[in-house]
Amino acid sequence: MTTTSLSPSSSEQRRPSAEFKHLTKQEAQGRLTHDLEKLLHTCPTHLREATQKELEGFEKLFARFIYESSVGASINWDKIERLDQGSVRGYGELMEAGSGEILRSLLNKLVVVKLNGGLGTSMGCKGPKSIIPVRSDLTFLDLTVQQIEHLNKRYGSEVPLVLMNSFNTDEDTEKVIRKYQGFKVKTYTFNQSHYPRINRESLVPLPTTSTIDNNRESWYPPGHGDFYQSFKNSGLLDQFINQGKEYVFISNIDNLGATVDLRILNFLLGGQHPGQCEFLMEVTDKTRADVKGGTLIKYENKVRLLEIAQVPKEHVDDFKSVKTFKIFNTNNLWIKLSAMSEVMQEKTLDMEVIVNNKTLDNGTNIIQLEQAVGAAIKSFNGALGLNVPRSRFLPVKKTDDLLLVMSNLYNLQHGTLTMSSLRQFDTTPLVKLGSFHFGKVKDFLKRFGTIPDMLELDHLAVSGDVTFGRRVVLKGTVIIIANHGDRIDIPAGAILENKIISGNLRILDH
Incomplete structure (x- = not known):
């Protein structure tokens, strides 16, 4: 040959391994080629x-992996500097956007991309995570389409929705988006790359054939950092630039x-200073x-994303x-096309x-090489952080989060969840549900x-058969x-305020 979200649970999983130092870069690269x-x-x-583009x-x-394995950590802690004043702007500094024709003009220069490569397995669901119902029987995808359709109808704009799928989510997503054909949202999809998993000991690729269907476990979608190359390869980057689009807004679905x-x-x-x-x-x-969330630093005179793995x-x-480090990355990114x-x-x-180190069901130890989309910040001029309200970071990773967004803490309008005005605090409650019974x-x-x-909830912890x-x-x-062997049934109409309940409690409604 001629020369994207799995989330590791610890920093150790994400460091380049030192066990390959005995291999020269040329030896490892030649064997892989x-x-x-x-x-x-x-x-x-x-x-x-x-396929050739993906394998290249x-x-x-x-x-890059072999190189980083040989030289060690890419960050010299002593070279980290405080961010310059103005490198992170405050949301309160931003001006209102005007109205009418001005807003329509701004929106017509925007493309919305949702990272849609993940499955719902962490919450016990099959298929794309984006099709899990999260509120009023509406899925993540339903809510996203409603949001953009509302903008397009209200301002007469033509903001497109782009979904970056993986080979795990593409087929099911394509079936689902057919129902949006009558909506005022033009929807595009493209697939992120599929990369071969590598045997951790031998550094040999697992797949023996390029056909995914026959050996799906041997391939993986390489994290959201693959967005740039896959977006370019799909032809959409050039297409949107030719249409006069100027910025893309990327976020997790x-x-x-x-x-x-x-x-x-x-x-x-x-x-x-538009466009700078x-x-x-x-x-x-x-x-x-x-x-554990990534943060922004100044490093070698550039704004850079620092992850715990580094x-x-x-x-x-x-x-x-x-x-x-007072701020962390929400993975909401705005990039000039x-x-x-x-x-x-x-x-x-x-x-x-x-x-990302993993062990397959057959006991094979493998590695997956990935990149984070936000890490590219150092490659761009005039890069900035924007300290936004916490309300712009409302991820649903587990059923703990699902309980919050399904509750009366939030109101739903035009696909957007907003904190209820009846809640007296800006913060959301801390919720921890036992994974065995609630996961x-x-x-x-x-x-x-x-x-x-x-x-009026501050903190909820539930464990066991409740x-x-x-x-x-x-x-x-x-x-x-x-406790194990016990069951607690909270009766209808119960009001629990600053309570600790344990043991057995079964009250039947009459």
Whole structure:
């Protein structure tokens, strides 16, 4: 040959391994090139060009991995500097976007991209995560389409929706989006790459054929950092630039707070210096629940995303300090399309490799090489952070989060969830549900007669075999623990305020 979300659970999983230092870069690269050439020869003729582009992308990623494995951590802790004043702007500084024709003009320069490569397996569901019902029987995808359709109808704009699928989600997503054909939203899809998993010990690719259907476990979607190359390969990048689009807004499909924000769009396109910020990353204030989230630093005179995987072991506690690093990346990104095209044309796109160690069902230890979409920030001119309200970061990763968004804490209008004005605090409650009884969506739903009133809730912890009747009210701190062999049924109409309940409790409604 000629020369994207799995989320590792710990920093150790994500560091380039030191066990390959005995291999020279040339030896490892040469062996991989030979193996990839054999894979390409198994590819059907009509797919060969696209497959070759993907395998060339993987070959480059592998070379970066081997290099980083040999030189060690890419961050010298002592070279980290404080961000310059103005590198992170405050959301309160942004001006209102005007109205009418001005807003229509701004919106017509925007493309919305949702990262849609993940499955719902973490919540016990099959198929794309985006088709899980999250509120009023509406899915993540339904809510996204409603949001954009509302903008297009209200302002007469033509904001397109683009879904980056993976080979795991593409087929099911294509079936689902047919129902949006009558909506005022033009929908596009493209697939992120499929890369071969690598045997951790031998560094040999697992697949023996390029056909995914016959050996699906041997391939993986390489994280959302693959967005840039796959977007370019799909032809959509050039297509949107030719249509006069100027910025793309990228976010995770499961972040229900990541809606099109007209103030941000106005800042990028209609402010005093339109178009000068090529890359804007939305950040928000850290809490103790966010200590592992990536943050922005100044490094070698550039704004850079620092992930926990890049932090030397002796400085991990420093990285987690809320006082030292006060913000974290929401993965809501606004990127100038022409700048993206230029960076890719000049081949200056630079993202660190994330190494995800996994063990397959057959016991094989493998590695997946991935990259994070936000890590490209250092490749763009005029890159900025924007400290946004926490309301713009509302991810649904587990049923703990699902309980919050299904409750009366939020109102739903035009596909957008907003905190109820009846709640007296800006913060959302901390919720921890036992994974065995509540971890899967179908089990979770069976345990609630109706979703409790949570307007005055601060903290909820539930463990064991617990059910909730209809019209339950939770206030303050509520802890419910059913020990092994016990069961607790919270009766209909119960009001629990600052309560700790344990043991057995079964009250039958009459």
